[in-house]
Amino acid sequence: MPHLNIQTHAQVQTPEGTISQVPSSDALIQAGPCLQVTVGVAQNIANELLQQGKAVPQPISGMALIDTGASSTCVDAEAVRKLGLPAVE
Numbered sequence: 001m002p003h004l005n006i007q008t009h010a011q012v013q014t015p016e017g018t019i020s021q022v023p024s025s026d027a028l029i030q031a032g033p034c035l036q037v038t039v040g041v042a043q044n045i046a047n048e049l050l051q052q053g054k055a056v057p058q059p060i061s062g063m064a065l066i067d068t069g070a071s072s073t074c075v076d077a078e079a080v081r082k083l084g085l086p087a088v089e
Contacts, residue, residue, distance in 0.1 A: 010022055010023075010026075012030065032065070033067075034064060034065050035066065036061065037061065037062060037064040038059045038060070039060050039061075039062075039075070039079060039083065040060070040083070041057060041084075057082060057083045057084050060079045060082055060083060062076070062079065
């Protein structure tokens with residue numbers, strides 16, 4: 001049976017601002033199961049906003065927690081507000 005082996009590496013920034021490559025195991029120990037993400041509106045929604053004469057919100061970057069057992073997605077309320085998305089509770 002074939003096996004899939006994926007090697008990933010992460011970058012960390014030192015307090016001095018230097019970027020270094022580290023093995024993914026070290027990154028998990030340091031930051032937990034998180035990754036950098038960028039969230040923005042889809043192109044079709046951006047086109048619709050432009051046709052209506054409205055501004056397209058800029059994408060927002062941040063950290064996301066990888067939770068393979070989650071049954072829903074949670075997004076920071078400030079990010080939702082900046083993107084002009086409806087909040088669903």
